[in-house]
Every structure is written in structure tokens, then in C-alpha cells.
Amino acid sequence: MINLLWLLLPVAAAAGWFAAKRNSKKHPEAFWDYSSQFHAGLNVLLNDTQGKPETLFSEFSNIDNDTADTHLALGNLYRRRGEMDRAIVMHQSLVDNNGLDKDIRAAARYELARDYDSAGLLDRSEKEFKELLACGERTNEAYESLMQLHERERDWATAIALAEERESVTGESRFGLVAHYYCELATEALASGYTDEAKTLLAKAQSDNADGARAYLMLASLAFDNGDYAEAIEHYERVEEQRPELMPEIITRWFESLSRINDEAALRRFIDHVRARKNAYSVIRSSRSVIERLDGAQTADAFFIDQILKRPSLKGLRDWAHDQLDKSKPEERDKVQVMCAMLDTVVEEKPGYQCSSCGFSGNEFHWRCPSCGNWDSVHTIIGAEGE
Ligand SMILES: [Zn+2]
Structure with a gap:
């Protein structure tokens, strides 16, 4: 100070x-x-x-x-x-x-x-x-500050009213902000068990931002929980279109949905789609287990090696090292175990997400940075130390 x-x-x-x-x-x-x-x-x-x-x-x-x-x-x-x-x-x-x-x-x-x-x-x-x-x-600054004040209080209804009033008074708005407010209200409605109300609020979020990944993600979760797997898949496709870096958040349930609709051709088409590109490590790991179930361990291992070489990461190295444990000779096992333990620690210490505005990092995804309060600024860490 x-x-x-x-x-x-x-x-x-x-x-x-x-x-x-x-x-x-x-x-x-x-x-x-x-x-x-x-x-x-x-x-x-x-x-x-x-x-x-x-x-x-x-x-x-x-x-x-x-x-x-x-x-x-x-x-x-x-x-x-x-x-x-x-x-x-x-x-x-x-x-x-x-x-x-x-x-x-x-x-x-x-x-x-x-x-x-x-x-x-x-x-x-x-x-x-x-x-x-x-x-x-100082109208715009006052509206901005008032909205931030009510965001911190989690008073989303007032924040929505202020955002709408600001647009009618000044003609200015922040793209996608009201959609986030509606998604927050939908999250609260779901926590209280009001599913229909949550769906109505998510529809309002989509009317504010038709391409907002967050509303699609929530609709996908609702559809999945309700057993509407085909609908969930449609929503996951929209999430990937809008925010491909969110793939690690959705890949497990996306594969699960594809498996539940009993359409192996669709499942294989999706795997081919994954195979043809570089992927986040969580996507590689989930795909590997699905390929192993469909085509056996050898094909799955080949896919895994091909993918982690295309996009090397500490997580990939850690899992590859664990694979070597069973394959290593008894006299080498201790050394591989030490390597595995070190890699486990290193990976554990790495945060999974970081805010591009203030640098805040952690292992939980946030739509609004808990440190600086910005929306959509927390991103999955991509690269050797992340996904
Ligand atoms: Zn931040």
C-alpha cells in the first residue's frame, strides 16, 4: 500500500x-x-x-x-x-x-x-x-456500477431490469450479459426443483443471446437428466460450435448420450470427427475408453498415442506413464512408479482454468470470474500444462 x-x-x-x-x-x-x-x-x-x-x-x-x-x-x-x-x-x-x-x-x-x-x-x-x-x-458508468453491485448481491432480477433500462435510456448494452443473468436465475430455479421455470428462463436467455453456449449447456444437462439423449446431443453440438474449449466439460455426457441412443453409426461418426483433429486431453481420454469398448485395446492405444503426440500434455504423459507400469519389467517397475508419482503431483498442482482479465486461476470453471467479476473471461488452460 x-x-x-x-x-x-x-x-x-x-x-x-x-x-x-x-x-x-x-x-x-x-x-x-x-x-x-x-x-x-x-x-x-x-x-x-x-x-x-x-x-x-x-x-x-x-x-x-x-x-x-x-x-x-x-x-x-x-x-x-x-x-x-x-x-x-x-x-x-x-x-x-x-x-x-x-x-x-x-x-x-x-x-x-x-x-x-x-x-x-x-x-x-x-x-x-x-x-x-x-x-x-455519468449514466453509463452508473448503470454499469449498479449492475455490478447487484451481481455481487446475486440479485439477478434487479440486474436484468437495470440492463434493460440502460438499453432503453442510453441505447447501449453488453452483449450476452442479460443471457447470463437469466442463466443464473435458471440455476437457482433448478436448485429449488423448478424445472419448468428454469426452462422458461433459459428460453429468455436464448432470446437475449441465441448463440450463448451457457443456455445450451444447461438445456443439454436438463435433457440428459430427463433421458432425452437425442435432444442432449443437439445441444452439445451447439455448445461445441460456440465454445469448443468447453469440450472437456461435456465430452463424457456427450459420449454417454451417443451410447444411449443405440446408434453405433452416429457414435463412430463422432469418433471419426474427434480422430481427425487435435483434441483437449479430456476428449482424448474419454474417446480412448469408448474406442476400447468398440474396437479393443490395441486400436484404442494406437488412437491414444497418435493423439497425445499430436498435442503433448502433462496429463497425457502422466496417463501414458501409468500405462507403462503394467508393461514394465519387474526390475524397472520402481523407477516407473517414481515417475508416475512425480507426474501425479505435477498435474495435481496445475490449475485447469484461468481468467484472461485478472489472471485468477483455479480448478473450477466459472462463467463470472470470482476475482474480477468479468463474464466469460475464465477459460480452460490449453497446452502442455493444461488440456
Ligand atoms: Zn478475473
């Missing part, structure tokens, strides 16, 4: 200096008054004492449109330091200053709403964002 402070202070200081310099053209003596008081306040901040820098800054009876930016930045600095009370005091004083331009007061209100949000005072944060909407100021 201190490092951040060191980085930000020169910016804040420079902003204040230039603001004061502009002001000094009108009132030359003001520059030196401003400068000395400003740096006294910064010194308190820098030394991180128990002093109250806001009392120093609040002595600026001449906060005007030129110096307000500096106060705005200092309020933000307090928020980043976790000093919410000071950030709120600083930003609220700008909001209440009728002498400032409308856009500066709107900027301060936006930052005040963020202060309340960071402090966990969500009702107050929501009230300030709504105030901005009522005034027609």
Missing part, C-alpha cells in the same frame, strides 16, 4: 501544482498559499501519522473548479488506502459544494458512490448511483 502511495502522490502533487498555477494567473498570491498548505497535507499523508489531513485540506475555503480535481484524486487515494471515512468526507464535501461545476460534482458523486461500495454500505452506494441517473450524469 505504501508503494502505491509513493506512486500516486507525485501525480496528485503535480495535479495540485498545475491547478494552483492556473489559479495563480488570476491571483498570484494564491499559488504560494495553496502550495504550502497542500504540501503540509501531503506530508501528513506521507508520514502516515494519526493526523487529520482532511482538516488541512478542508481549510481550502477557495476550492474551485481548478483545484477540485486534486481533492477528487486525494479522496480516491484515501479509498485505495482503505481509509473510507476520509474518502467519503472528501468526496461528500465536493458534492455539497454548490460553487463547483455540475460535471465536477457528478464526478465526486460517482467517487462517493464507489467509496460507499468499498465500505460495504451498499444501500448508500446504490442511492448515490441512482442520484446520478436521476440527474442524467
Whole structure:
């Protein structure tokens, strides 16, 4: 945090200096008054004492449109330091200053709403964002922030209403976002056992984003659980079209569905489809076991080796090493076992998914990154260390 402070202070200081310099053209003596008081306040901040820098800054009876930016930045600095009370005091004083331009007061209100949000005072944060909407100021940012606030609260119905209102007011929308909200509601409905309601919500998700993989994935699961395997296969095909990297999530049930419809020709066509390309390791492993059942171990092993050489991965190497255990000579078995144990550990330690926005990684797939809150930014890790 201190490092951040060191980085930000020169910016804040420079902003204040230039603001004061502009002001000094009108009132030359003001520059030196401003400068000395400003740096006294910064010194308190820098030394991180128990002093109250806001009392120093609040002595600026001449906060005007030129110096307000500096106060705005200092309020933000307090928020980043976790000093919410000071950030709120600083930003609220700008909001209440009728002498400032409308856009500066709107900027301060936006930052005040963020202060309340960071402090966990969500009702107050929501009230300030709504105030901005009522005034027609910073509309898109206010809608975005309000939607994110309700996403964190898992209040999907309000998030949908806000997204629709935003589109009607500003003409702007984020593609596929409302579909995610409907899918979240459908997930909750399913958890409560309301399957029909979930289907209605998924239909709404598809009306927002006809190509959204998530709704197809959920419909496939519903069809599978209901024994409608042909329907599940259709949905899995759409998932693969839209998000091929989701294959590891669906391959087991896709093969299971193909097996259940008792259409060996369709099953073989699908295997040929897999065989003709490079695949994620989970797809290779699932295909291998199906081929073994259909055509025997030798054909399945040949497929496996061909595929892991096309797309080498630690997981492939680990499973190949385990295959060698039974085939190895008794005097070599200990060495192969050590190799297997090491590969098991290495593979276990590798995360399966990573967020392309913030770098968050883990072993569970998320439609919304639990770290940065972005949608569709968590992806399966592809390559030697992943799939
Ligand atoms: Zn993220």
C-alpha cells in the first residue's frame, strides 16, 4: 500500500501544482498559499501519522473548479488506502459544494458512490448511483456500477431490469450479459426443483443471446437428466460450435448420450470427427475408453498415442506413464512408479482454468470470474500444462 502511495502522490502533487498555477494567473498570491498548505497535507499523508489531513485540506475555503480535481484524486487515494471515512468526507464535501461545476460534482458523486461500495454500505452506494441517473450524469458508468453491485448481491432480477433500462435510456448494452443473468436465475430455479421455470428462463436467455453456449449447456444437462439423449446431443453440438474449449466439460455426457441412443453409426461418426483433429486431453481420454469398448485395446492405444503426440500434455504423459507400469519389467517397475508419482503431483498442482482479465486461476470453471467479476473471461488452460 505504501508503494502505491509513493506512486500516486507525485501525480496528485503535480495535479495540485498545475491547478494552483492556473489559479495563480488570476491571483498570484494564491499559488504560494495553496502550495504550502497542500504540501503540509501531503506530508501528513506521507508520514502516515494519526493526523487529520482532511482538516488541512478542508481549510481550502477557495476550492474551485481548478483545484477540485486534486481533492477528487486525494479522496480516491484515501479509498485505495482503505481509509473510507476520509474518502467519503472528501468526496461528500465536493458534492455539497454548490460553487463547483455540475460535471465536477457528478464526478465526486460517482467517487462517493464507489467509496460507499468499498465500505460495504451498499444501500448508500446504490442511492448515490441512482442520484446520478436521476440527474442524467455519468449514466453509463452508473448503470454499469449498479449492475455490478447487484451481481455481487446475486440479485439477478434487479440486474436484468437495470440492463434493460440502460438499453432503453442510453441505447447501449453488453452483449450476452442479460443471457447470463437469466442463466443464473435458471440455476437457482433448478436448485429449488423448478424445472419448468428454469426452462422458461433459459428460453429468455436464448432470446437475449441465441448463440450463448451457457443456455445450451444447461438445456443439454436438463435433457440428459430427463433421458432425452437425442435432444442432449443437439445441444452439445451447439455448445461445441460456440465454445469448443468447453469440450472437456461435456465430452463424457456427450459420449454417454451417443451410447444411449443405440446408434453405433452416429457414435463412430463422432469418433471419426474427434480422430481427425487435435483434441483437449479430456476428449482424448474419454474417446480412448469408448474406442476400447468398440474396437479393443490395441486400436484404442494406437488412437491414444497418435493423439497425445499430436498435442503433448502433462496429463497425457502422466496417463501414458501409468500405462507403462503394467508393461514394465519387474526390475524397472520402481523407477516407473517414481515417475508416475512425480507426474501425479505435477498435474495435481496445475490449475485447469484461468481468467484472461485478472489472471485468477483455479480448478473450477466459472462463467463470472470470482476475482474480477468479468463474464466469460475464465477459460480452460490449453497446452502442455493444461488440456
Ligand atoms: Zn478475473
